[in-house]
Amino acid sequence: KQEVTQIPAALSVPEGENLVLNCSFTDSAIYNLQWFRQDPGKGLTSLLLIQSSQREQTSGRLNASLDKSSGRSTLYIAASQPGDSATYLCGKTGTSYGKLTFGQGTILTVHP
Amino acid sequence: DTGVSQNPRHKITKRGQNVTFRCDPISEHNRLYWYRQTLGQGPEFLTYFQNEAQLEKSRLLSDRFSAERPKGSFSTLEIQRTEQGDSAMYLCATRPTADRIKIDYEQYFGPGTRLTVT
Numbered sequence: 001k002q003e004v005t006q007i008p009a010a011l012s013v014p015e016g017e018n019l020v021l022n023c024s025f026t027d028s029a030i031y032n033l034q035w036f037r038q039d040p041g042k043g044l045t046s047l048l049l050i051q052s053s054q055r056e057q058t059s060g061r062l063n064a065s066l067d068k069s070s071g072r073s074t075l076y077i078a079a080s081q082p083g084d085s086a087t088y089l090c091g092k093t094g095t096s097y098g099k100l101t102f103g104q105g106t107i108l109t110v111h112p
Numbered sequence: 113d114t115g116v117s118q119n120p121r122h123k124i125t126k127r128g129q130n131v132t133f134r135c136d137p138i139s140e141h142n143r144l145y146w147y148r149q150t151l152g153q154g155p156e157f158l159t160y161f162q163n164e165a166q167l168e169k170s171r172l173l174s175d176r177f178s179a180e181r182p183k184g185s186f187s188t189l190e191i192q193r194t195e196q197g198d199s200a201m202y203l204c205a206t207r208p209t210a211d212r213i214k215i216d217y218e219q220y221f222g223p224g225t226r227l228t229v230t
Binding site: 030032036041042043044049051089099101103105 | 155157167168202222
């Protein structure tokens with residue numbers, strides 16, 4: 001059973017649209033939740049980290065929220081751009097030492 | 113560039129050969145993680161080091177896999193008698209220990225080593 005699930009698996013939107021990526025987790029024991037971006041064939045770039053005591057974090061056009069009670073996190077991207085095209089991954093840690101459990105990712109395509 | 117480096121970036125090997133990958137962490141990051149990522153999936157945890165001590169190994173890490181972190185600096189991941197199912201991206205991530213002054217829980221990932229077993 002997938003512990004971390006991301007919906008949708010793929011998303012294609014026109015440039016300028018606001019969009020929401022979803023991440024849900026079955027294990028309520030959460031220490032941190034981290035959102036990453038991955039370009040094809042590359043490593044992961046950290047976008048935002050939300051500690052379990054926080055409800056949201058913002059960086060530029062990105063906003064991530066965390067609802068522990070429902071086991072969900074969302075990544076909101078405002079005014080999407082073609083350069084935002086990538087795979088977005090969420091990962092949660094259940095302990096302070098930080099082993100990440102990932103979802104399978106959402107492939108985002110923003111077309112001009 | 114996160115400051116975490118991995119070598120080689122690509123490795124093609126024949127089934128049955130041994131391969132070794134290296135990860136150089138950000139200076140003073142004493143926590144180091146190895147993950148494996150297959151096509152279309154998120155990374156899966158393999159093993160974790162705090163300084164030179166290997167504190168956790170996933171069940172994914174079969175007897176053919178071994179990881180070391182001598183002196184708590186760089187780390188190596190060796191796969192013996194490679195199989196086609198070992199073909200994947202191997203990712204290294206590092207993190208400092210949180211202290212009371214500055215809490216930094218973020219994991220910083222390297223560019224990965226792409227392994228292809230033919």
